[in-house]
Amino acid sequence: MWIFDRQTLTFLAVNEAAAHHYGYSQTEFLTMTLKDIHPWGDTPSLLNYRLKIKSKFKAPTVSYSGVWKHRKKDGTLIDVEITSSLVSFNGKDAMLVLAHDMTQHRIAEEALRQSQQKYVSLINSIDGIVWEADARTFQFTFVSPQAERFLGYPNERWLTEPAFWADHLHSDDREGAVAFCKKVTEEKKDHTFEYRMVAADGRIVWLRDSVSVVVEDGQPVKLRGVMVNITEQKQAEDRLRYLAHHDGLTDLPNRILFADRLGQALSRVRWHKRVVAVLFLDLDHFKRINDTLGHNMGDLLLKAVAERLSSCVRSGDTVARMGGDEFTIILADVAQAEDVPKVAQKIIDAVAKPFVLAGRELFVSTSMGISLFPNDGQDVQTLLKNADAAMYRAKEQGRNHYQHYSPAMNVRTLERLALESSLRHALERKELLLHYQPRVDLDTGQITCVEALLRWQYPDLGIVPPNQFIPLAEETGLIIPIGEWVLRTACQQNKLWQTMGLFPIRVAVNLSPRQFEEKNFIETIATVLKDTGLDPNYLELELTENLLMKNAETSIATLRQLNAMEVQISVDDFGTGYSSLSYLRRFPIHALKIDQSFVRDITTDPDDSVIVTAMIILAHSLKLKVIAEGVETKEQLDFLRSLKCHEMQGYLFSRPLPEDELARLLAIGKSLSDS
Ligand SMILES: Nc1nc2c(ncn2[C@@H]2O[C@H](COP(=O)(O)OP(=O)(O)OP(=O)(O)O)[C@@H](O)[C@H]2O)c(=O)[nH]1
Ligand SMILES: [Mg+2]
Structure with a gap:
């Protein structure tokens, strides 16, 4: 509070608090004029003000003259609310001023305005409808502008129609959504749920509504929430579900x-x-x-x-x-x-x-x-x-x-299933074993090679014939681990015979189509040879002609790789398929094995003897070794010898034998002339 001279604007009196507030002592303050507490820019309006009060206010009166900017001693500006009254002071026309510093208030007000603005823009920027509704009637009391954007109804309709929400729910969702909302409101639980609303243009809009319940005096009074438009997400989910089904x-x-x-x-x-x-x-x-x-x-x-x-x-x-x-x-x-x-x-x-x-x-x-x-x-x-x-x-x-x-059909399926699951365990239970059938050179009579033949020693049943389980192994893919086991065991065994000091021979292993087509087939062969230490020359792979012909070009490539490794290759069951001679010429193979079905009748069936003769001549012309399988009689042997067939395999010399018996044959050096 102070008094100033209306003529000169000099201060005539000031209270301690006012002087102090402005940063002056009372004495200092009284040496100053009104101009000294005004920012410089205010001077013209101040003069104007002085004129005004001079002309207008003759009688003593109290007036509110608004908010002014004042300057403190340290130069800071403050907002001051001024109430003034014309007075006479020591005979001078003076003015009594009550000044109230509004700066803090102003700052707070500004902050509030800004924060309100911030919230409004925040609400408007949310990709969802912010809303408030009565907890009892569900009538909206506030909805943000997005409401109109999402659904196309003007905001007034949301606010004025008592059941706007329920009325515009998708008919399939209406009952459920309203009931759910009632229930959780009663329970005063915040909740999130999803439902469909129908837009003004008939579109279906999926919303995810997160609602909080405002409770006063233990009663739910308001609901506030955000509805997020999840239509696109739902469509994507639907599409995914469709694709999955x-x-x-x-x-x-x-x-x-x-x-x-x-x-x-x-x-x-x-x-x-x-x-x-x-x-x-x-x-x-x-x-x-x-x-x-x-x-x-x-x-x-x-x-x-x-x-x-x-x-x-x-x-x-x-x-x-x-x-x-x-x-x-x-x-x-x-x-x-x-x-x-x-x-x-x-x-x-x-x-x-x-x-x-x-x-x-x-x-x-x-x-x-x-x-x-x-x-x-x-x-x-x-x-x-x-x-x-x-x-x-x-x-x-x-x-x-x-x-x-008919139920009978299942019996066979069951048998098959049982067989399949047993076969799965055969490897780990060590029920598989190999027998070896010797092959002999018709010139020297010596054993040159043994063919490894797979046997399954099934508990209780004895030995299961290969033709009963190999096709199953092929079909189920079990042939891959089984085939690798056969290869490894045969190589190991052969190496063992060699370390025992027995006459070195080759071991022939049959390959199945699936093994041959495996991506890492070549790698498997190389690993097994390396692991067992067997010289590749002592391994022979037997492939059927159908297998080779099935995909002749790839076969040639694979065979070349095997050749490079110095593994021997023979074509099994020769004569039973439809080999193309032009391919046969191109296959890098070492031997042909004539199928036993031809050999069986060579001495009795003229057709077979013609076929076998032709096959042996063919092999000679292709410079391939030729081996007759299934030789059982002396007559067959003589016939084959006369055609200069190179080797034979069959009961006439020996059946397939367990490894120890075969070792014995090798040890005694059994030859064809002995049989
Ligand atoms: N073009 C085409 N072939 C497919 C598709 N899916 C599987 N196949 C082939 O369909 C064949 C089905 O074989 P199978 O039914 O076992 O044999 P199949 O030749 O019909 O002989 P059967 O059924 O015993 O009479 C296989 O050769 C698959 O490669 C596909 O999406 N498109
Ligand atoms: Mg089919």
Whole structure:
């Protein structure tokens, strides 16, 4: 508070607090004028002010003259609210001023304004609708501008329509979302839930709403939340779900969705004495289509078959692709089992009709297995497995027809399964063993080589013949570890005989197609040779001619690598396949083994003797060693000798023997002349 002279603007009186507030002592203050506490720029308005008060205010009166900027002694500016009153002081026209420093208040006000602005812009920048609503009625009391952007309704409608939220929920979600919201509000729990709302233009918008409940006096009063637009995310999820449940090529349901649909179909009819049929289809000789016309054509055909199958069934039925050329069909609701064969035949006939693809006419047939609920199985897996077993039967019985499942089919499957799982353990349980059958040189009569032959010593059953388990091992891929075991054991054994000081011979190991096609096949051979220390010259690999011809160009490349390693190669079962002479010439091989089926009858069947003669001449012309397998009689031997066949293998000299017995033959130097 101070008093100043209205004429000169000099201070006439000041209280301690005011002088101090401005940074002056009372005495100092009283030497100054009003100008000294005003920022320089204020002087004109100050003069103006002085004029005004001179002219206007004649009588003593109190007036509020607003907020002024004042300057303290240290130069800082403050905002001061001024209330003044005209007074007479010591006979002078003076003015009494009450000054109230507003600076802090102003700063706070500014901060508040800024923070409000910040929140508004924050709310507006959120990719979601910020809202507040009454906890009892759910009527909105605030929604941020995004509401209009997301859903197209003006904000007033949100705020004025009492049930705006519920009214614009997707009808499928309405009941659930409202009930959920009521429940959690009552429980005063913050919550997040997802639902659909329908936009003004009819679009469906997925929202994820995170709601907190404002509680006062123990009662929920308000709800506040943010609705995030998750439509795109939901669409992406839907797409993913679709992809996970459909086959990419044909767009049919895949195995997963099939199982799901079958499960649903079963639970629907379980109590209604109705039948569900599972049809399992596999196209016949589809591989030929791929092989002759190419994979792309195969794909086109699969798509066309998919369409045709779909057109054969009713809308409640499901056609699925299991993978490859396998399709399954659920006939979901069949009044009586007798109806199924009619549909099955209709489908088989439909598939057999010509397809026109890329301008050419194609034919394919299908084999089908049928299992029926409830008779052939009560659950998805059993029905599917049994339909599959029946399909196999249809294949065996000549293809292009359907077979109903019968329990007998499963017995064989079970046997097979048991065999397969035993075979899996055979290696670790050391049930596999090798026998060795000698091969002798017809000139010297000496053993030159032994063929390693795989045996499976199955507990309780004795020895399982190779033809019973090798195909199974091929099919299941077990041939890879088994084949490697055979190779390693044979090499190890041969090395052992050599270290025992026995006459060095070769060991011949049979290779299966799968082994030969393995990516690291060459590497495996090299590792085994290195690990066992066997000189590669003492290893011979026997490959069937079908295996070599299957992919002749790749075979040549692989054989060259083997040659470079100095491993010997012979062609097994020669004469049983369709070797092309031009390829045979190009294969870097060392020997041909004439299959025993020809040798058996060379002395009795003129055809066979002609064939064997031709084969031996061929081998000579190709400069290949030739070996006759399955030689059992002296007559056969004489015949082969007369043709200058190089070696023989067969019971006439020796059966396949365990390693110790073979070692004994080597030790005594048994020769052909002894037998
Ligand atoms: N083009 C094409 N071929 C496929 C596809 N999936 C699997 N295959 C081939 O389909 C064939 C199916 O073989 P299988 O059913 O075992 O044999 P198949 O030749 O049909 O003979 P059967 O069924 O015994 O009558 C295999 O050769 C696969 O390589 C695919 O998506 N496209
Ligand atoms: Mg097939």
